[in-house]
Amino acid sequence: xxxxxxxxxxxxxxxxxxxxxxxxxxxxxxxxxxxxxxxxxxxxxxxxxxxxxxxxxxxxxxxxxxxxxxxxxxxxxxxxxxxxxxxxxxxxxxxxxxxxxxxxxxxxxxxxxx
Amino acid sequence: xxxxxxxxxxxxxxxxxxxxxxxxxxxxxxxxxxxxxxxxxxxxxxxxxxxxxxxxxxxxxxxxxxxxxxxxxxxxxxxxxxxxxxxxxxxxxxxxxxxxxxxxxxxxxxxxxx
Numbered sequence: 353x354x355x356x357x358x359x360x361x362x363x364x365x366x367x368x369x370x371x372x373x374x375x376x377x378x379x380x381x382x383x384x385x386x387x388x389x390x391x392x393x394x395x396x397x398x399x400x401x402x403x404x405x406x407x408x409x410x411x412x413x414x415x416x417x418x419x420x421x422x423x424x425x426x427x428x429x430x431x432x433x434x435x436x437x438x439x440x441x442x443x444x445x446x447x448x449x450x451x452x453x454x455x456x457x458x459x460x461x462x463x464x465x466x
Numbered sequence: 467x468x469x470x471x472x473x474x475x476x477x478x479x480x481x482x483x484x485x486x487x488x489x490x491x492x493x494x495x496x497x498x499x500x501x502x503x504x505x506x507x508x509x510x511x512x513x514x515x516x517x518x519x520x521x522x523x524x525x526x527x528x529x530x531x532x533x534x535x536x537x538x539x540x541x542x543x544x545x546x547x548x549x550x551x552x553x554x555x556x557x558x559x560x561x562x563x564x565x566x567x568x569x570x571x572x573x574x575x576x577x578x579x580x
Contacts, residue, residue: 368479
């Protein structure tokens with residue numbers, strides 16, 4: 353549980369940067385090498401590599417170990433974990449407000465029929 | 467767009483901490499004051515206040531200005547923005563893999579019926 357919590361922090365932290373999100377957007381469309389990723393962002397390959405390390409540590413991407421160009425691929429499992437966490441608490445909040453609405457509706461009805 | 471992107475960075479950055487996520491979990495169940503939030507976390511009210519400032523800056527929570535106890539409430543709009551971003555790219559990735567599967571199935575079928 354503690355490990356999972358920390359992993360979630362790594363994921364959210366990796367997503368908290370516009371360049372890293374842009375890299376993930378690019379990888380959602382297809383695998384790419386560091387060189388291919390660097391071009392549209394007008395960044396050095398070194399700068400892209402730094403961002404890729406953060407994404408790899410959060411396990412948001414995987415990289416082929418064997419090939420020399422080491423293409424990067426999106427790994428959606430951790431994205432699902434992040435959405436899962438948000439969705440659970442979002443739903444809890446929505447349920448609470450539904451209950452509040454029902455309660456207010458019941459109060460209104462009780463007021464109308466004394 | 468740039469503003470929205472930065473706002474998204476604030477949201478993900480605020481979520482990248484287990485204590486702040488625990489505070490949001492607590493607020494998903496109901497509004498609470500700083501004192502009420504501090505108790506279960508065994509933290510000083512000062513430490514909780516620091517986390518609340520980060521959550522408030524990311525607009526994940528709102529605080530009543532008038533009341534002296536200033537209860538905190540979850541504001542789900544930004545959570546939706548964060549889930550929205552993830553869901554869009556998750557879907558793009560899934561679509562790409564569906565097309566790949568279809569392509570492979572077509573290749574297999576072509577191989578079976580020469």
